[in-house]
Amino acid sequence: MKASQIIGALLGAFVVTLGLLWLLQGTGILRMRPILCIANCEEVVGPSPTWAAAGAVALIIGAIVVAVSVRHSGTP
Template sequence: MKAKHLVGALIGAFVGIIGLLWLLQGMGILRIRPILCIANCEEIVGPSPVWAVSGLIALVIGAILVFVSMRGVRRF
């Protein structure tokens, strides 16, 4: 496996995991308090369509990055 395939797959997996987290928080399934706040940080109370859609978009982009990165890898 080449380094560029590995880096692309890792970045895609990271984006996908963050997208899944946002999606679950936006749907109201998962609640996590803010970890690092700069200004005016509050928990999302209840479902948030904006975060759900943002999470779905990030999840799809992450999956596409993993797929494209792993497409050129030959398996034995």
């Protein structure tokens, strides 16, 4: 694998992980307090359709990036 393919796969895996976290928080399955706040940060109470949708989109985009990076690893 080329370095660009490895970086693409790692970046895609990071986006998948972040998207899964947002999706779980948005659906209310996972609850976390804010870790680093600059302004008035509050914990999201209950499900948030906006964060669930953002997580689903990030998860799909990250999976596509990983698939494209891995698929092109077999080409010379």
